Amino acid sequence: MTSPTRVIVLWLPDWPVTALLRSEARAAARPVDGVAAAAADPDDAPIAIMHANRVVACSASARREGVRRGQRRRDAQGACPRLRLVPADPARDERAFSPVLTRLEQLAPGVQPLRPGLCAIRARGPARFYGGEEQAASALLDELAACGIPDARAGVADGLFTAEQAARLMSPASIRIVPRGASAAFLSPLTIAALNDDDLVALLARLGVQTLGEFAALDIAAVRDRLGDHGARLHALAGGSDSRPVVPRVPPPELAREVEFESPLELAEQVAFAVRTTADDVITGLDDAGLVCTEVRITLLDDRGGRSERVWLHPTCFDASALVDRVRWQLQATLEGESGAFGGENGGVTLVRIEPEAVDDTAHHQPALLGQGPDERLHHAMSRVQAMLGHRGVVTPLLAGGRWLGERERRVPWGDAERPAHPRDLPWPGSLPQPLPSEVYRPLRPAAVAASDGSPVAVDERGGMSAPPALLDGRQVAAWAGPWPVIERQWDPARARRAHRFQMVDTDQTAWLLVLEDERWWIEGRYT
Structure with missing residues (x-):
């Protein structure tokens, strides 16, 4: 059997909680439509990460109040009534851990991520560079502290398993070094729960085996016969x-590019011209990696400390000219008026950063053998028109959620992903059922609805009608249905809204959708 490799393991406790707080802090620092989001929870707030109705991680303040890993939701809330419960999100943990790995690779190349919050490095190279294993581990912990993770722990031992257990037994910001050849003695008093195999732990407990040393003392042949290869591997651990x-990860290529301007630029066209070379560099880097970009983040900084950051999407993939267009459109979106200057309350642009957010394999975007097809030609034509008219010069109508027909129609700039403010899949009590009118009036058209004697038709607070509708703008009403109440935001007097809908058919067999609000009639749509 191959002898164990000398390994440094870094453990970042409660990483799912740390990843949550970091993602919320980043979201709070990024303005959306000029308004900053709410601040993230403070570090001492009791938080529990839940999966399958059990706690998989919790903050230090939650542990102080009795919350533990493996607890059911009800038990955790009973121990800490003010506990904040958050669903587990492995993708969020991975995203937050990736920048940490990048920082560590700057000090010691060859980092292997074991899982989010836990990574390993071969000890030989860093120990030689920093003058010893303890000095190398200390340098890595200092780097983590500079990243805002002061409670990381380090373990140095023969093999990944032993080094991980050494790190887990230490206090925050401390190092445990297990001498060469002393792994068995170090592991012997530890409980068999360290093997992280519930079925094996239950079986060994019934056999009276409580520690790793007692398990290691069992005959390997008997262990293999009873537990198979899996049991034999855990016996070796x-x-x-x-x-x-230790299998180092292959660091992802650095695809982001940025350009700084010594003299701030105030005109959008000046900035767009200056970033052309940077956009070409981004596309060249993607080509070298065999990738294309379908989602890009553009960040602009000005000389007064202002920041503009936005993620742009593309229905196929970006080229250099499309990146330049997005930079120009983002600048134009910050303008006041149509002067074309980036100034006003903002300063001149000092930095532009283009960072691919989502990439795809180039093979998925190769043109067809006999042409690119009508969809691709349509996209290029719309993109050219959009480049001339601006970002919102070409829009696509999409159906969103809402109670009113005008709210359900959302116009999204060509190429942007659908991000409705009112999701369609939410319940919307009072919304109009199918079939919907074929023509929607924006704004609503005023109308006059009267009874047979010419008096206006009204609806009281209980939904009772003063008289059946007989005339619609002077035309006879052949049939009608309603009223159907639409009540919104009763708790907010400033935005409360109460109205009644009607459907009416006139003698020309034209069907109308009408709204009665504040004793006034409006036509919302027409059926054909």
């Missing part, structure tokens, strides 16, 4: 014979 190698 318990005895300190972890022969797994």
